Amino acid sequence: MSASAPSGGTGKPVLIYDASLRDGHHAVRHQLGRDQLRAYAEAADAAGIPMVEVGHGNGLGASSLQVGQARLSDDEMLSIVRESLRDSAMAVFMLPGWGTTADLRRAIAHEADVVRIGTHCTEGDLAERHLGFLREQGVQAQAVLLMSHMTSAERLAHECARLVEFGANAVGIMDSSGHYLPADVTERIGAMRAAVEVPVMFHAHNNLGMAVANSIAAVEAGADILDACARGFGAGAGNTQLEVLVPVLERMGFSTGIDLYGLLDAADLAERTLMPAPPTIDSVSVVSGLAGVFSGFKTRVLDIARREDVDPRDVFFELGKRQAVAGQEDLIVEVALALKAARSA
Amino acid sequence: MSASAPSGGTGKPVLIYDASLRDGHHAVRHQLGRDQLRAYAEAADAAGIPMVEVGHGNGLGASSLQVGQARLSDDEMLSIVRESLRDSAMAVFMLPGWGTTADLRRAIAHEADVVRIGTHCTEGDLAERHLGFLREQGVQAQAVLLMSHMTSAERLAHECARLVEFGANAVGIMDSSGHYLPADVTERIGAMRAAVEVPVMFHAHNNLGMAVANSIAAVEAGADILDACARGFGAGAGNTQLEVLVPVLERMGFSTGIDLYGLLDAADLAERTLMPAPPTIDSVSVVSGLAGVFSGFKTRVLDIARREDVDPRDVFFELGKRQAVAGQEDLIVEVALALKAARSA
Structure with a gap:
């Protein structure tokens, strides 16, 4: 970071979860190769991004004819990224049904630091067994509710409380369709924040051009963890654009601990090496x-x-x-x- | 519009000003040709977009070696778009210095319905003579302050009040650098709204991913007119994405009078025929x-x-x-x- 660049925020810390190498995978039919994973993971690590997720777009165990076969196996992806990260935590994602306890064991063997279990927004119970297993293993377990616009703030809060009982160390929601406007996020994250003591997270998509604004609404309503991807790498309109979100958060006084120039370098690398072109809103x-x-x-x-x-x-x-x-x-x-x-x- | 699509808002009207064929011109070095202008203007008109701006990116009289020579002359651009619009108003832009009263006369001869005069944010006085001339001619005159983040809300409000005295029928600001976050817009538009009786307008750029959110903040603070471009067509990170902004406004209850499917068709046409690729945030x-x-x-x-x-x-x-x-x-x-x-x- 240069002396010329603006200094970052010193206020409430926000933990940035980089989903480029997992959710971004959807945009390239899960075809990222070894060199791509290694170079981006090293760049993210150098920028000080705290959590780097990797895997098939649909998570552990999902590579298949039905949703697309990944170029690399889960074992290959995890070992490459594990080797490439010095300070950043390695995270993996799993949807029960695609992934099983055997996949969780494999991820733990590869020293995944964070395991995130996703379910449909009203089906948090499907995560119970896996969250329990992760608690036994002493691994940091996050639980996330997909397609969260399809149910109420009250129901999401209730599901999150249950997920904490099952063992989740953090709970959150995905705006899987990119449907939310900021007021929707404020209401839902606010209800979840009131219902649990653990960190709350939010994952946006940019279909209505609101991914950054919705993410800001989430932290203002009490969220602690935000997902984002370099250049918004992801299917369709893409995810929250990581290197836009971070300086906006810092300018608003939040603190991410991420180096701005390192972050921009990582995003430039991602554009050059991971994707045919950054997502746009068609x-x-x-x-x-x-x-x-x-x-x-x-x-x-x-x-x-x-x-x-x-x-x-x-x-x-x-x-x-x-x-x-x-x-x-x-x-x-x-x-x-x-x-x-x-x-x- | 189909019966399947969501019905629009019925609340406060927001007037949409389509700057695709003027501000978008910057992204293609002012090289749009006759067929491109005609096809897009017809599509915008069919969608019911109320105001369609056309011209060199820097406005009337600006085509030059210094800022780029347009493919077509102002006369050619205005006559083509005039012929192509049935219901939409035709708007032109002028920066005093590049354009002169002779250019305004020419625009009036081409039956421009709206003439917008732009100046640096603290130099509204430069618009006095032109606004006076337009008032004499009975043409709808708008005045807009560029690079508006460089001065205070108070100063902008003061400049706007002066512009109304000079004869402006509407006043507004451009976030020329894409620097604002929503709270910045709320403060500035609020101060301007309190200072004048005429319609207030806002023009965003998307450098920080906030163009749509900032535009929403503007109408919530009292703005009546919003600028936007199909697919965000414009230099760098681009402008507010028109076909995203409109349905978001309608969903929030504002009323634009624009047909959603016609709007999406116009944006698809714009992507296919006006630009090499939609803008992204690098x-x-x-x-x-x-x-x-x-x-x-x-x-x-x-x-x-x-x-x-x-x-x-x-x-x-x-x-x-x-x-x-x-x-x-x-x-x-x-x-x-x-x-x-x-x-x-």
């Missing part, structure tokens, strides 16, 4: 964010809408009304056919 | 936004920093400390040499 991203639909539906919605000659935007809004979640891809065909029938009626 | 954009430096300095800063072997980020931060404004390009060399000398001292 019209499909706007519509899926407004509709609150899982962005992973995009390709199939576009294909099916073309085949049935209906407007894909109508399909997204109808899927939103029907509260479609990942795994319900059959609904896309049903909605498209219903729209077609309604038009000819 | 590291230089973050630094110039933090430093509050005119983004037009970018190329020269990078060149001079390379030549003098200093960090361009240090150059930006030093230029920010010295309050550099457009036209002071000599300062870049001075700062680079000073940084070099300080290092070897």
